[in-house]
Amino acid sequence: MMSNLYPLLIIAVVLFVVLNLAAGLIWVERRLLALWQDRYGPNRVGPFGLGQIAADSIKLFLKEDWIPPFADNPVFVLAPAIVVATALISFAVVPFAPGFVVADLNIGVLFLLAMSSLGVYSVVLAGWSSNNKYSLLGGIRAAAQMMSYEVFMGLSLLGVVILAGSFRFADIVEAQRGMWFVIPQCLGFVLFLIAGVAETRRLPFDLAEAESELIAGFHSEYSGMKFGMFFVGEYIGVILISATISLLFFGGWLGPVLPPALWFAAKTMFFICLFILFRAALPRPRFDQLMSWGWKVMLPLTLVNLLVTGAVVLARR
Amino acid sequence: MLSLVRSLWEVFRHAFARRVTVQYPEQKAYLSPRYRGRIVLTRDPDGGERCVACNLCAVACPVDCISLQATEDEHGRRYPEFFRINFSRCIFCGYCEEACPTYAIQLTPDTEMGEYKRENLVYEKADLMIDGPGKYPDYNFWRVAGVAIGGKDKGQAENELVPIDTHSLMP
Numbered sequence: 001m002m003s004n005l006y007p008l009l010i011i012a013v014v015l016f017v018v019l020n021l022a023a024g025l026i027w028v029e030r031r032l033l034a035l036w037q038d039r040y041g042p043n044r045v046g047p048f049g050l051g052q053i054a055a056d057s058i059k060l061f062l063k064e065d066w067i068p069p070f071a072d073n074p075v076f077v078l079a080p081a082i083v084v085a086t087a088l089i090s091f092a093v094v095p096f097a098p099g100f101v102v103a104d105l106n107i108g109v110l111f112l113l114a115m116s117s118l119g120v121y122s123v124v125l126a127g128w129s130s131n132n133k134y135s136l137l138g139g140i141r142a143a144a145q146m147m148s149y150e151v152f153m154g155l156s157l158l159g160v161v162i163l164a165g166s167f168r169f170a171d172i173v174e175a176q177r178g179m180w181f182v183i184p185q186c187l188g189f190v191l192f193l194i195a196g197v198a199e200t201r202r203l204p205f206d207l208a209e210a211e212s213e214l215i216a217g218f219h220s221e222y223s224g225m226k227f228g229m230f231f232v233g234e235y236i237g238v239i240l241i242s243a244t245i246s247l248l249f250f251g252g253w254l255g256p257v258l259p260p261a262l263w264f265a266a267k268t269m270f271f272i273c274l275f276i277l278f279r280a281a282l283p284r285p286r287f288d289q290l291m292s293w294g295w296k297v298m299l300p301l302t303l304v305n306l307l308v309t310g311a312v313v314l315a316r317r
Numbered sequence: 318m319l320s321l322v323r324s325l326w327e328v329f330r331h332a333f334a335r336r337v338t339v340q341y342p343e344q345k346a347y348l349s350p351r352y353r354g355r356i357v358l359t360r361d362p363d364g365g366e367r368c369v370a371c372n373l374c375a376v377a378c379p380v381d382c383i384s385l386q387a388t389e390d391e392h393g394r395r396y397p398e399f400f401r402i403n404f405s406r407c408i409f410c411g412y413c414e415e416a417c418p419t420y421a422i423q424l425t426p427d428t429e430m431g432e433y434k435r436e437n438l439v440y441e442k443a444d445l446m447i448d449g450p451g452k453y454p455d456y457n458f459w460r461v462a463g464v465a466i467g468g469k470d471k472g473q474a475e476n477e478l479v480p481i482d483t484h485s486l487m488p
């Protein structure tokens with residue numbers, strides 16, 4: 001009986017942590033952006049403005065949920081669910097501590113890449129079903145962007161996989177006992193970081209949203225909790241990519257003194273903050289620039305990285 | 318690429334910079350005396366109403382939020398019977414103040430006019446009237462203007478000569 005309940009417990013804990021963190025990130029992001037813009041950010045509701053999280057969620061829940069009459073109804077409703085669902089499913093393979101994982105798949109990295117890439121469907125479908133030209137442009141951009149980074153995103157991780165000899169997250173983390181993979185794979189790390197930002201469609205690669213050009217891009221027509229879903233999905237994506245980076249390149253839960261889960265949380269939080277710093281500092285490239293960068297610079301670099309890593313590992317045998 | 322890293326660093330350094338936010342309810346920003354905020358109706362230094370109900374402010378107002386009705390007192394002084402400003406429409410442009418020939422209507426550096434009910438934003442004359450002369454402490458329209466009212470005949474205003482007697486041959 002206990003053994004049946006244990007996975008359920010893990011699922012509950014993972015859902016609880018991830019969803020609350022995603023909601024909390026709204027506050028974290030606003031405070032951090034303010035910090036880097038010489039402001040204070042929301043600091044009125046409760047201590048340090050933490051009550052802002054509750055206030056924002058209540059506001060989102062109470063907003064009118066309006067479906068435009070010209071929208072393609074079923075797809076329009078489905079789209080925001082996809083982004084949250086795929087991002088949450090990806091968390092199934094993310095180990096928070098040794099043994100604390102929902103599904104310890106032996107192809108964890110592949111599963112995660114596949115699931116998080118499915119999230120782009122949500123954006124494309126949202127843009128398409130909104131029946132609004134700006135939304136459609138956002139959707140098209142998302143698709144084009146996906147084309148250009150998805151390829152080198154997967155390839156940039158393969159260096160790590162070669163070094164660890166496994167697709168399983170737990171094995172990859174354990175393989176970093178001697179040295180974090182960020183040192184031999186620093187190129188892979190940088191490439192994956194860039195691809196990760198593009199994957200989550202956050203600034204500077206928020207071309208699908210681009211509020212200064214496309215109003216709000218794919219989610220212009222969304223309101224209420226459907227809009228909130230995109231929001232939450234985006235934050236879950238950020239957490240996911242940050243967690244992946246810390247697992248694959250920074251030794252996940254490995255670290256002295258503190259309990260493993262805490263190390264993992266700290267490293268993940270660091271990368272979440274880095275994501276927010278990107279948003280605060282970097283300008284958005286044009287989308288043809290992003291594509292040509294992805295294909296002409298990033299992809300060859302990842303291939304070189306992959307070949308060199310493979311050659312070194314072979315030579316060391 | 319390097320410039321991007323540099324801008325990341327420069328933005329990060331702002332975490333330790335001085336905050337520019339004014340924490341409003343506790344700290345207040347300085348508003349200059351000429352700030353265009355809540356509108357008041359002022360009085361002469363001797364306490365009489367300055368407004369002569371000329372309607373110029375109501376005409377100048379681009380959003381037509383001033384409404385008033387002129388009347389006269391026993392001395393022949395015009396004054397507004399009612400004077401009403403709908404602050405839910407006012408855009409605080411200050412045109413009324415510029416149009417006013419008597420310095421009666423003035424804008425003040427006060428912005429705290431929040432209300433829960435929209436009707437409460439309609440200010441009547443009693444709400445607008447203040448006891449002082451506002452920005453022009455010495456100005457007294459009826460003492461400057463050459464109009465005869467009860468208690469002040471022609472030629473008795475400041476800097477005004479006694480009217481020429483057109484029936485006399487004297488120079």
Ligand code: SF4
Binds near residue numbers: 377378381
């Ligand atoms: S400030 Fe402008 S809008 Fe307001 S009452 Fe005067 S003229 Fe009208």
Ligand code: SF4
Binds near residue numbers: 367375413420
């Ligand atoms: S406030 Fe000034 S402009 Fe308006 S009616 Fe009175 S005197 Fe005329």
